[in-house]
Structures are given as structure tokens and as C-alpha cells.
Amino acid sequence: MSRTSSFVQQQAADSSRVRQVAIVVGATLFVALCARLSLPLPFTPVPLTLANFGVLLVGVLLGSKRGFAALALYLAEGAAGMPVFSPAGPGGIAQLLGPTGGYLLAYPLAALVAGWIAERAPASFAKFAIAALAAEAVIFAGGLSWLMVLTHTATQAVSFGLYPFVFGEVIKVAVAAGIATKLKM
Numbered sequence: 001m002s003r004t005s006s007f008v009q010q011q012a013a014d015s016s017r018v019r020q021v022a023i024v025v026g027a028t029l030f031v032a033l034c035a036r037l038s039l040p041l042p043f044t045p046v047p048l049t050l051a052n053f054g055v056l057l058v059g060v061l062l063g064s065k066r067g068f069a070a071l072a073l074y075l076a077e078g079a080a081g082m083p084v085f086s087p088a089g090p091g092g093i094a095q096l097l098g099p100t101g102g103y104l105l106a107y108p109l110a111a112l113v114a115g116w117i118a119e120r121a122p123a124s125f126a127k128f129a130i131a132a133l134a135a136e137a138v139i140f141a142g143g144l145s146w147l148m149v150l151t152h153t154a155t156q157a158v159s160f161g162l163y164p165f166v167f168g169e170v171i172k173v174a175v176a177a178g179i180a181t182k183l184k185m
Contacts (some may be wrong), residue, residue, distance in 0.1 A: 020066065027058045027070035028077060031107075032084035040088045044160040045099035046147075047088035048168060052139055055107050056132040056176040059114025061183060067111030075104060099160070102146025103139055110135040110142075123184040128177035136169055 034054030040047045059067040078084045081092045085104065089095040096104055117131035140162060147157035 023062065024066055024070045024073060027062060027066070028074040028084065030054055031058060031071070031074050032077070032082075035084060035086045038086040038088050041164060044164055046103070046143070046161050046165075047086050047100070048165065049086045049088075050172070051086060051107075052103070052136065052169065053172040053176060055110050055139065056114055056135050056172060057179060059111035059135050060118040060128050060131050060176060060180040062111070062115060063119050064112045064115035067115040068108045071108040071111045074107065078104070099147060099150060100143070102149075103143035103161075105146075106139045106142025110138040113138050118180065118184075123181065125177050125181045128180040128184075129173055132173040132176045132180075136173060140169075 031051055031054035035049055035051035038047045038049040038051075055071060058070050061067075062070060074084060075096070078091070079093050079096060083091060085091055085095045086100065089098055089100055095101065114131040114135035117134055118128060121127050144154075144157050144161050147161045148154050151157050151160065
């Protein structure tokens with residue numbers, strides 16, 4: 001192989017890596033913007049936010065590896081004090097230890113699950129809806145588990161962290177699946 005050809009291949013590989021990093025960083029920005037759209041609810045310490053929607057969409061569009069990386073980076077950004085979490089909370093590490101901490105910490109795994117499912121079989125609304133629904137199950141498992149630790153009761157955790165959000169989450173799943181279907185087909 002000639003020296004010029006090797007140089008061109010290296011430049012192409014470097015360009016591809018830079019592009020992948022930019023996509024992952026852009027995904028964290030997207031989730032952060034979604035998290036800023038937040039509505040505190042008076043009957044629960046968990047706000048209504050579009051962050052879960054961002055996680056679902058990032059997972060199904062970027063796939064398991066890049067989705068996981070994006071949401072792990074998102075958590076690192078938030079833990080470092082960057083204003084990426086919902087403004088309804090204290091921000092930083094305190095937000096990860098507060099009532100929404102379980103949801104937040106589940107985000108990388110949720111994106112991984114959504115991406116893993118989305119990577120299999122041909123693109124379809126049903127497949128993306130199943131991927132988003134599975135990711136929601138991961139998010140709520142993490143969130144409700146942490147709320148149970150904080151409230152010491154499953155009943156209170158479910159009242160605070162599940163019932164008020166079911167309708168909105170169904171809409172988020174459907175919209176994420178619809179967008180993914182349009183973009184991936």
C-alpha cells in the first residue's frame with residue numbers, strides 16, 4: 001500500500017471517529033434540551049419532563065453502543081454540574097441522589113436496551129414502539145426502585161413515580177416510534 005493511500009485511509013478513519021463523537025455529544029445536548037422542558041407537579045417530587053422521550057429517541061436512532069455512550073456522558077455532564085438535568089431539581093450529584101436519581105441512572109441502560117432492540121429486524125413502527133416501551137420499563141424500574149428506597153414503601157413510590165406519568169409516557173413511546181420510523185425507513 002502506498003504512503004498516500006495509507007494517509008487517506010487514516011484521515012477517513014479519523015473523520016469517522018470525530019463524526020461519531022459529535023453524534024454522541026449532540027445526543028446529550030438533545031436529551032438536555034428535552035429535560036429543560038419540565039413541569040413540576042404539586043403531588044409528587046418527580047417532575048413531568050421530556051427527558052425520557054429524548055432517551056427513547058436517542059436509543060432507537062443511535063443504537064445500543066452510541067445510545068449507551070450518549071446517556072453515560074449525559075450523566076457525567078450532569079454530575080459535573082452542567083445544567084443538563086431538569087431545572088426542577090437541585091442539579092449535579094444532588095439530583096442523582098434525589099427522587100429522580102433512579103430514573104436518571106437508568107438512562108444509559110434504557111438507551112442500550114432500546115438500541116439493541118432497534119438494531120434487530122427490519123425497521124417498523126411496531127419494532128420501534130417495542131424498543132421504546134422496553135426502555136421505558138428500564139427507566140421506571142430504576143426510578144421506582146430508588147423511590148422505594150427513599151419512601152420506604154412501594155405504594156408511595158408508585159403513587160409518586162408511576163401513576164401520574166403513564167399517559168404521557170405512552171404518548172412519548174408512540175411519538176419516538178413514529179419519528180424513528182420516518183427517519184429509518
